[in-house]
Amino acid sequence: MNANRGYAQETRLNDFAPQARAQALRELVAETARAKSPRPPVGDAVNLHMHTFFSYSAEGRSPTALAWLARQQGFWAAGIVDFDVLDGVEEFLEACDTLGVRGTAGIETRAFLPAFADREINSPGEPGVCYHMGVGFVSGMTPDCDAGILAGMRRQAEERNREMVRRLNAHLAIVAVDYDADVLPLTPSGNATERHILAAYLQVMARAVDPVRLWAAKLGLPAEQVAAQLNDGPKFQNLVRTRWMKRGCVAYLPPGPQTFPGVEEVNRLTLACRAIPCVAWLNGASAGEQALEELLALHVRLGAAALNIIPDRNWNIADADTRRAAVQNLHRAAAMACALDLPLLAGTEMNSPGQKVVDDFDIPELAPLKPDFRDGAAFLYGHTVLQRARALGYSSEWAQSHFPARRERNAFYRQIGERTPPGHDAILRLRALPANPSPDKVLSWIN
Numbered sequence: 501m502n503a504n505r506g507y508a509q510e511t512r513l514n515d516f517a518p519q520a521r522a523q524a525l526r527e528l529v530a531e532t533a534r535a536k537s538p539r540p541p542v543g544d545a546v547n548l549h550m551h552t553f554f555s556y557s558a559e560g561r562s563p564t565a566l567a568w569l570a571r572q573q574g575f576w577a578a579g580i581v582d583f584d585v586l587d588g589v590e591e592f593l594e595a596c597d598t599l600g601v602r603g604t605a606g607i608e609t610r611a612f613l614p615a616f617a618d619r620e621i622n623s624p625g626e627p628g629v630c631y632h633m634g635v636g637f638v639s640g641m642t643p644d645c646d647a648g649i650l651a652g653m654r655r656q657a658e659e660r661n662r663e664m665v666r667r668l669n670a671h672l673a674i675v676a677v678d679y680d681a682d683v684l685p686l687t688p689s690g691n692a693t694e695r696h697i698l699a700a701y702l703q704v705m706a707r708a709v710d711p712v713r714l715w716a717a718k719l720g721l722p723a724e725q726v727a728a729q730l731n732d733g734p735k736f737q738n739l740v741r742t743r744w745m746k747r748g749c750v751a752y753l754p755p756g757p758q759t760f761p762g763v764e765e766v767n768r769l770t771l772a773c774r775a776i777p778c779v780a781w782l783n784g785a786s787a788g789e790q791a792l793e794e795l796l797a798l799h800v801r802l803g804a805a806a807l808n809i810i811p812d813r814n815w816n817i818a819d820a821d822t823r824r825a826a827v828q829n830l831h832r833a834a835a836m837a838c839a840l841d842l843p844l845l846a847g848t849e850m851n852s853p854g855q856k857v858v859d860d861f862d863i864p865e866l867a868p869l870k871p872d873f874r875d876g877a878a879f880l881y882g883h884t885v886l887q888r889a890r891a892l893g894y895s896s897e898w899a900q901s902h903f904p905a906r907r908e909r910n911a912f913y914r915q916i917g918e919r920t921p922p923g924h925d926a927i928l929r930l931r932a933l934p935a936n937p938s939p940d941k942v943l944s945w946i947n
Contacts, residue, residue, distance in 0.1 A: 548579035549847020563592035579604035621788035634770030734853030784829025882917030889930035
C-alpha cells in the first residue's frame with residue numbers, strides 16, 4: 501500500500517461524515533488486499549474500554565478508526581465505551597466484522613447511588629456519585645419505553661455543560677465561548693464533554709492579544725509558569741481542568757440526586773437493551789471502594805454482572821508506597837469480583853492525552869490477572885455475538901432460563917467467545933441456528 505495514500509485514508513477514518521469514514525475503510529481494505537499485505541498477527545492484547553469521538557477521544561478517533569487500530573495492533577478483542585450515548589455502537593461492530601476483529605460496545609455515565617450518598621466512590625470529591633457502565637450493547641436503538649432514560653442522560657449532560665460555560669464566561673469577562681458555535685462543532689453528533697469545553701477555551705484564549713498574561717490572571721498563576729507549560733498540550737490541559745473545573749473551582753457544579761440518573765435507572769436501560777450492567781472500579785482509595793464488599797454486593801443486587809478496570813492507573817504510579825497500596829487494592833477487587841462471579845473487563849480509556857493504546861498484561865503487577873482479563877473479553881464478545889445473531893445474549897430470557905446461576909452463564913458465554921471467530925460469516929452461521937436451540941446445540945453449531 502502507498503504510505504501517503506494509506507495515511508490519508510486513515511485520517512479520513514476520523515471524518516465527521518459517516519459516509520467518508522465508510523468509504524475510507526473500504527479503500528483501506530481493498531488496497532490491503534491488492535497489495536497482499538500480511539495481516540498483523542492476533543495476539544493476547546485486549547482493550548475493551550476505548551472512547552470514540554462520539555464522547556471524547558484524545559486522538560479524535562471514530563469507531564471505525566478504533567476498529568482499524570485494533571486490527572493493525574493485532575488485538576484479540578476490542579471494545580468502545582462512550583459517555584452518555586450509544587451513537588457509535590453499530591458503526592464499530594460493523595467495522596469489526598469487516599476487519600475480522602472481536603468487537604464489543606458499551607456506555608458510561610455518572611450516576612447517583614443513594615446508599616452511598618455520604619461516601620465518595622469512584623468520582624473524586626463527589627459522595628454518592630459513581631461512574632457506572634453498561635456493556636455488551638449491539639445497537640444504538642433503545643426500547644420506546646426506556647428511550648427517555650438515554651435522552652435524559654444526554655439532556656442532563658448538556659445542561660451541566662451549558663452552566664459550566666456560563667460560569668467560565670462570567671469568570672473570564674473579556675473573552676467568551678459560545679456553546680453552540682464554539683463547542684458543539686468539535687463533536688460529530690452534539691454530545692459535548694468537559695474536554696470539548698476545555699478545547700474551545702484553549703482556542704478562544706489563543707486568539708487573545710497576550711494569551712500568557714490572560715491565562716496567568718485567570719488561573720491565578722505566575723506568568724512564567726504559564727509560559728513554560730502553555731505549549732505542553734496534555735500538561736496544560738490538566739492544569740486548566742484542575743484550576744477551573746474540579747471541586748471548589750469556578751466552573752464546578754456540586755452534584756446531587758437530581759444532577760445524574762440513578763444507578764437503578766441506568767441498569768434498567770441497559771437490561772432493556774439486553775446488555776449487561778457493569779461496575780466501574782477506580783483504585784480502592786475512596787471510602788466507598790474501601791467498603792468493597794458492601795459496594796459490590798449492592799451493585800449485584802441492582803443487576804451488575806461484570807467489573808470494569810482501568811489497569812494502568814492501578815499500578816503506573818511514581819510513589820512506591822502509593823503504588824504498592826494501589827496494586828493491593830486492585831488484586832483485592834479482582835479477587836472479590838471473582839468470588840461474586842463478576843467477569844473482569846480491562847481497557848485504557850484513551851480519552852486523555854498520554855493514555856496507552858493497550859495495557860501490557862505481562863508486567864509483574866498485572867500478570868496474575870492476565871487470564872481473567874482474557875476470560876472477561878471472551879465472555880463479553882460471546883454475549884455480543886450471540887445477542888447480535890439471535891438475541892440470545894447474557895441478559896436474554898433464554899440465557900436466564902438455561903443458566904439461572906451467573907457462574908454457569910459466564911462459563912457458557914466465555915466458551916462462545918473463545919470458539920466464535922470474528923467476522924460476518926460467524927454472524928450469518930449463528931443466524932441459521934434452529935429456533936430455541938439448547939446451549940449444547942449452540943456450541944456444536946459453532947464447532
